[in-house]
Amino acid sequence: MEFKQSFRLAIKSILSSKTRSMLTMLGIIIGVAAVIVIVSLGQGMSKTMTETFESMGTNLITVNLRGRGSTRNITPDEIYEFTAQNSDVLAAVTPLVTLSATAKYMNTSLDTTVTGVGEDFCQIRNYSVGSGRFLQYIDIARRAKVCVVGTYIAQQFFESADPLGRQIKINGDVYTIVGVLSQKSSSEEGTDDDQIMVSYTNAAKLSRMARISSYAFSTASTKTVDRAMTAIEGRLYKVYEDEDAYTVRSQAESIEQLTQLTDTLMMVLVAIAAISLLVGGIGIMNIMLVSVTERTREIGIRKSLGAKRRDIMRQFVIEAATTSSVGGIFGIFFGILFANIAGKLLDMAAAPSLLAIATAFFVSLSIGVAFGYLPANKAAKLNPIDALRYD
Numbered sequence: 001m002e003f004k005q006s007f008r009l010a011i012k013s014i015l016s017s018k019t020r021s022m023l024t025m026l027g028i029i030i031g032v033a034a035v036i037v038i039v040s041l042g043q044g045m046s047k048t049m050t051e052t053f054e055s056m057g058t059n060l061i062t063v064n065l066r067g068r069g070s071t072r073n074i075t076p077d078e079i080y081e082f083t084a085q086n087s088d089v090l091a092a093v094t095p096l097v098t099l100s101a102t103a104k105y106m107n108t109s110l111d112t113t114v115t116g117v118g119e120d121f122c123q124i125r126n127y128s129v130g131s132g133r134f135l136q137y138i139d140i141a142r143r144a145k146v147c148v149v150g151t152y153i154a155q156q157f158f159e160s161a162d163p164l165g166r167q168i169k170i171n172g173d174v175y176t177i178v179g180v181l182s183q184k185s186s187s188e189e190g191t192d193d194d195q196i197m198v199s200y201t202n203a204a205k206l207s208r209m210a211r212i213s214s215y216a217f218s219t220a221s222t223k224t225v226d227r228a229m230t231a232i233e234g235r236l237y238k239v240y241e242d243e244d245a246y247t248v249r250s251q252a253e254s255i256e257q258l259t260q261l262t263d264t265l266m267m268v269l270v271a272i273a274a275i276s277l278l279v280g281g282i283g284i285m286n287i288m289l290v291s292v293t294e295r296t297r298e299i300g301i302r303k304s305l306g307a308k309r310r311d312i313m314r315q316f317v318i319e320a321a322t323t324s325s326v327g328g329i330f331g332i333f334f335g336i337l338f339a340n341i342a343g344k345l346l347d348m349a350a351a352p353s354l355l356a357i358a359t360a361f362f363v364s365l366s367i368g369v370a371f372g373y374l375p376a377n378k379a380a381k382l383n384p385i386d387a388l389r390y391d
Contacts, residue, residue, distance in 0.1 A: 025327030027280025032331025034273035042266035094118035097203035116203020132179030288375035320372020328364025
C-alpha cells in the first residue's frame with residue numbers, strides 16, 4: 001500500500017468519527033498550545049528584561065560596599081581619584097544614595113524615591129534631560145538645594161505647567177527644580193519616571209548615612225569591562241583586605257545570570273506542559289488499539305488479498321501520526337492565538353518563534369509515530385484466518 005493511499009485512509013478514518021478523533025487529539029492540542037504559550041511568554045519576558053538591563057548600559061559596573069568596621073573605608077573623593085588614575089579602562093563614576101522620601105508642592109504630597117547621584121549619572125546610566133539641566137559639579141560641591149525630577153513627578157505636581165524654577169519640599173527641605181528628565185518608561189507611579197535626583201552629598205544627609213556604600217562606573221568601552229573590574233577589586237581589596245566586604249558586578253554578568261534563570265524556569269514549565277503531550281500520546285495509543293479491534297475483519301480481508309505485514313503496520317502508524325499531526329496543527333493555532341492575547345495583557349512581546357512552532361509540530365508528529373507503533377504492530381501480527389472469523 002502506497003503512502004498516499006495510507007494517508008487518504010487515515011484522513012477518511014478521522015473524518016468518519018469526528019467526535020472521537022477530536023477527543024483523541026485533545027491532549028496533543030493542549031500540550032502543544034501550552035508549550036508554545038510558555039515558550040513565547042518566556043522569550044518575551046527574557047527579551048523585555050534584557051532590554052531593560054541593556055538600557056542601563058552594557059559597560060556598567062556596580063559596586064556595593066558592606067565595609068569592615070569603622071576604621072576601613074573609602075570615600076567618594078578617593079573613588080573619583082581612582083577613576084581618574086585608571087582612565088584607560090574607566091570613563092566615569094557616580095556615587096549612589098537611594099532613599100524613600102515624601103515630596104510636597106503646595107497641597108500635593110507624594111511618596112517617591114530620591115536618588116543621590118554625581119554629575120556623570122546621565123552618561124553612566126543612559127538617562128537624558130528633557131528640559132532644563134542636570135546636576136553639575138558645583139551643585140554637588142556646595143550641596144546646593146537643587147533637584148531634577150522625573151516626568152511622573154512633574155505631571156503630578158505641575159500638570160502642564162513648566163516646573164523649572166519651582167520649589168518643592170523633600171522631607172521638609174526646600175529644593176529648586178533645575179531640570180526634568182526625559183520620559184524613561186510609562187510615567188507611572190513606581191517606575192523610573194517616579195523619582196527625584198539630588199546631589200549625593202545632600203542625599204547622604206537626608207538619609208542620615210555616615211558613608212556612601214554604592215557606586216556605578218562606566219568603562220571606557222565594552223572591551224575593558226573585565227580589566228576595569230579587576231582594577232576596582234584590587235583597589236577595594238587594598239582598603240578592606242576582605243573580599244566579603246564588597247561586591248563588584250558588571251551589567252553583562254547580570255544579563256547572563258538573568259538569561260540563565262529565565263531559561264531554567266522556562267525549561268521547567270515546558271517540561272510540565274509536555275506532560276499533556278504524553279497524556280495525548282497515550283490517548284492516541286488507546287484509541288488506535290480500539291480501532292484495530294474494530295477493524296479486525298478489514299485487516300483480515302486486506303491480508304487475504306495480499307497486503308503484507310509492513311503495509312498494515314504502515315497504515316496504522318500513518319493514521320496515528322496523521323491524528324497527532326492534525327492535533328499539533330490545532331495546538332499551534334491556539335498556541336499562537338493565546339500567546340498573542342497573553343502578550344497584550346502582560347504588555348510584552350510574546351510572538352512565538354518559528355523554531356518553537358516547528359519543534360512543537362515535530363514533537364506532535366513524533367508522538368503519533370511512537371505511540372502508534374504498538375497498535376500498528378498488533379494489527380500487523382493478526383492472523384488473516386482468525387481476523388476473517390472475527391465478529
